[in-house]
Amino acid sequence: MKKLIILLFIISHQLLAQTDQFLVRVEGLGCPFCAYGLEKKFRKVKGIKQIKIDISNGKMTYEVPATNLMKLTEADALVTKAGYVAKGISVLRSNGKTEKIGEPDLVVKPTKMGKQSAVFKVSGNCEMCKARIEKAAKSVKGVQSAVWDVDTKLMTVSFDNSKLKLIDIQNAIAKSGHDTELQKADDSTVQKLPACCQYR
Amino acid sequence: MIAPSRNFLPAVNTDNFITNFNSFNMKVYSLLAFVFTLVLACKQNSSVQKNESKPWTFEKTIPLDSVAPIGICSDASGNLWISDAGGNQLIQMDSSFNLVKFVSDLDRPMHIQSFDNQIYIAEYGADRISVWNQSEKKIIPCSLPFDAPSGVDVHKNKVYVADFYNHRIVSFDSLTAQKIGKQGKGNAEFNYPTDLQINEQKIYVADTYNNRIQILDLNGNHLKSIADSLEINALTGLFVSTDYVYACDFENSRVLILDKSGRLLQILTEQLDMPTDLIVINHKMLVVNYNGKSISVYGNK
Numbered sequence: 001m002k003k004l005i006i007l008l009f010i011i012s013h014q015l016l017a018q019t020d021q022f023l024v025r026v027e028g029l030g031c032p033f034c035a036y037g038l039e040k041k042f043r044k045v046k047g048i049k050q051i052k053i054d055i056s057n058g059k060m061t062y063e064v065p066a067t068n069l070m071k072l073t074e075a076d077a078l079v080t081k082a083g084y085v086a087k088g089i090s091v092l093r094s095n096g097k098t099e100k101i102g103e104p105d106l107v108v109k110p111t112k113m114g115k116q117s118a119v120f121k122v123s124g125n126c127e128m129c130k131a132r133i134e135k136a137a138k139s140v141k142g143v144q145s146a147v148w149d150v151d152t153k154l155m156t157v158s159f160d161n162s163k164l165k166l167i168d169i170q171n172a173i174a175k176s177g178h179d180t181e182l183q184k185a186d187d188s189t190v191q192k193l194p195a196c197c198q199y200r
Numbered sequence: 201m202i203a204p205s206r207n208f209l210p211a212v213n214t215d216n217f218i219t220n221f222n223s224f225n226m227k228v229y230s231l232l233a234f235v236f237t238l239v240l241a242c243k244q245n246s247s248v249q250k251n252e253s254k255p256w257t258f259e260k261t262i263p264l265d266s267v268a269p270i271g272i273c274s275d276a277s278g279n280l281w282i283s284d285a286g287g288n289q290l291i292q293m294d295s296s297f298n299l300v301k302f303v304s305d306l307d308r309p310m311h312i313q314s315f316d317n318q319i320y321i322a323e324y325g326a327d328r329i330s331v332w333n334q335s336e337k338k339i340i341p342c343s344l345p346f347d348a349p350s351g352v353d354v355h356k357n358k359v360y361v362a363d364f365y366n367h368r369i370v371s372f373d374s375l376t377a378q379k380i381g382k383q384g385k386g387n388a389e390f391n392y393p394t395d396l397q398i399n400e401q402k403i404y405v406a407d408t409y410n411n412r413i414q415i416l417d418l419n420g421n422h423l424k425s426i427a428d429s430l431e432i433n434a435l436t437g438l439f440v441s442t443d444y445v446y447a448c449d450f451e452n453s454r455v456l457i458l459d460k461s462g463r464l465l466q467i468l469t470e471q472l473d474m475p476t477d478l479i480v481i482n483h484k485m486l487v488v489n490y491n492g493k494s495i496s497v498y499g500n501k
Contacts, residue, residue, distance in 0.1 A: 031434045031450050032270060032476065032490055033324075033364060033394050033408065036285055036308050037348050040325055056491075083365070 018066040018094035019116065022075055025103055027085040029058045034084070041082035058087075066094040072101045116161040120170065121153050123179040123199045132197070136176035137169050155180075253443075254500040256457065256485055258470040262297045262495040269488035269495070271311035271351075271395075271437070271477045273319065278481075281319050282488060282495075283309040290319065290332065295482075297495070303332050311362070311395050311437065311477060315354035322349040322361065329361060344370050344377040351395035351406065351437075355418070360403060362393040369396060369405060369420070380420030385410055387422035395477065399440040406438045406447070413438060413447060426462030437477035448475040448487070455487055471496045 029035055035053040042048050042062060051062040064070045072089050079086040088103025094116075098107070122133050130148050133155065137146035142163035148155045157169055167182055174183035177193050179200075190200055264282070271283040279300060280293040290303040290312065308325035319332040320340075327346045330339045340359060349370075351362035361370045367383035367390045380403075381388045395406035402423065403416040412428035413435065426445065427435070433451035440446075444465070447456045455468040455475060468485075473492030478485055485498040 031394075031408070031436055031474075032268070032285060033310065033348075033350055033392065033436065036310075036324055037365060040308070040348055043325070 019063040020066050020068070020070060020094055021092045022060075022062050022064065022070070023090045023092075023107070024060045024062075024075060024079060025087045025089075026053075026058045026060055026079060027087050029053065029055050029060075029084065031055065038079070038082050038084060042078060045078065072099055076101065117156065117158045118166050119154055119156050120166075120181045122148055122155045122173055123153065124148065124150070124197065125199050126150065126196050128194060129178065129197045129199070132176050132193075133173055133178050136173045136178075140164060140169050140172045143169060253465075255466055256468055256498040256500045258468070259484075259497045259499045261471050261492075262497065264291075264493050264495065266493065267291065268490050268493050269476065270490065271309070271322075272479050272486060272488045272495070273312050273314045274479055274481050275314040275319065276317050280486070281312055281314065283312050283321070285309055285324065288325075290321065303337070305337070306330070310349075311351035313353050313397075320352045320354055320359065322352045324348050324350055324364070329359060341374075342370065342372045342377055344372065344379055346370065351393070353396055353398050355398035360396055360398060362396045362405065364392055364394060367391060367393065369393065369403065369416075371418075378420070380416065387425070388414070388416060388420060390414070394435075395437045397438060397440045404438055404440045404445065406435045408435050411435055413445060424462070426458060427456060427464075430456055430464060432456070437475070439478050439480060441480055446478055446480065446485070448478060450474050450476060450490070453491075455485075468498060 026038065029038065032055060035055045038060060039051050039053055042051050047065045047068045048062050051060065053060045072091060075089050076086050086102065088101065090098065090100035090107055092098050124130065124133055127150065130150055133148045134146045137143055137155065137157055142160040144158045144160065146155065146157045159169065170180040170183045173180050174185045177185045177189040179185050267284045268286050269282045270285045273281050275281065278295045280295065282291045282293070284291055285308045288304065288306050288308065290306065290309060292300040292303070294300055306321060307323045310322045310324045312322070313320045317334065321330045321332065323330055327349065328339050329342065329349060329352055330337050346361065346363050347365035349361045350364040353360045358371050358373045363370050367381065369380040371378045371380065381390050383389065383391060385391065390405065390407050391409040393405050394408045397404045401418055403418065405414045405416065407414050411432040412425050414422065415424045415426065416422055427447055432447065432449045435447055436450040437448040438446060443459060445458045445460060449456055453469060453472045453474055455472060455478060456464060457466040458464055472487060473489040475487045476490045478487040483499060483501050487496040487498065489496060
């Protein structure tokens with residue numbers, strides 16, 4: 001039962017960590033009062049985060065959990081409700097697909113917006129394991145942060161998904177001698193770990 | 201000016217005469233003191249007028265690093281306060297622009313005002329007015345709801361607020377709250393007001409997207425609109441002195457200086473980059489540039 005709860009927790013965390021990235025071109029965003037006003041209206045929508053507005057080009061970006069299934073028309077309605085007009089909306093879904101309405105050249109650039117978070121289980125015992133696991137994760141180019149919890153065995157990473165995939169991080173951790181959900185470590189590598197780190 | 205001489209008094213002998221003469225002398229003293237005060241006041245006033253009426257010239261730029269400022273005010277000690285909406289904080293600087301401290305945990309602070317040694321803050325993101333009393337922040341309750349309060353001023357213990365998304369002005373104290381105006385283009389109607397200031401029993405409102413300044417009495421009756429023919433594009437901040445009105449023309453990166461009848465006196469553009477607010481203090485005009493992330497200092501000595 002306990003394992004089932006942990007598994008459900010992990011799955012729900014992973015689902016929540018998957019985000020859709022929206023880019024909206026807003027007409028009439030003249031000043032910071034408008035920009036922060038638009039931000040204020042979007043902040044009230046559950047799940048929306050990482051709102052950034054550039055008044056020089058009228059572009060707003062934000063992330064919303066993929067589980068929200070926010071449609072382009074919903075985003076358009078939100079902009080209208082805030083008192084502005086969306087000239088175009090583009091979204092990069094968590095599965096890599098893109099959708100857009102309005103301005104045809106409006107494209108979400110994952111290189112600038114590719115921050116993604118994920119939570120997964122990693123086997124280990126102690127603080128030494130923690131240091132090794134986090135070091136392995138951070139050694140992968142594009143990983144912005146990596147924190148492993150000794151008690152829950154959960155690893156929380158944030159990374160640029162335009163540069164790497166989640167499996168790349170798990171591979172690096174497995175190579176350091178720790179099993180992850182998707183990648184098992186070699187027996188020989190695990191056996192070389194200090195006695196306190198022998199989790200198998 | 202000839203001062204009355206005290207040498208007259210010992211020359212008089214009778215008590216009654218002394219009493220009468222003292223009374224007369226006191227009247228002369230009072231009259232002279234009054235005239236002296238009047239002359240001094242006129243002189244000071246004309247000096248202020250004279251200085252402020254001189255053309256303003258650019259002096260220097262104070263960079264604010266990564267801070268995109270919105271509002272500026274000065275307190276009774278001469279310190280400067282700047283709101284940093286992006287950083288959710290206020291920045292206190294001394295009169296030489298040295299950093300003194302930060303006041304954090306604010307939610308998108310916009311225009312600010314100093315009154316009674318306290319800083320009043322329009323917390324845009326939290327729909328509230330708060331006050332920093334030099335040691336802690338307190339929220340000032342109002343019985344009317346705000347939707348993105350953007351500007352604040354205080355007059356006789358009454359707080360006046362530019363209520364951006366409600367297109368109105370709200371005045372309130374601990375007992376009452378009054379709303380002034382609604383969305384529109386007519387008199388005492390507003391289109392996203394961002395700033396306001398009380399001066400000589402009048403409310404000056406930066407009626408931002410009507411691109412004008414509206415002047416109302418304290419009951420909200422429209423008196424006059426000025427600056428409406430100056431092709432302003434987003435009037436985001438204003439400052440009112442004894443004789444002049446200063447307006448920030450955000451999109452055109454200008455500061456306009458008008459007299460109170462609305463006559464345009466000067467347009468400033470040098471080193472301005474999307475200004476949102478300004479103050480005039482000690483013969484200096486300090487303009488905060490949102491896009492320039494700086495303070496432009498102008499002088500007119």
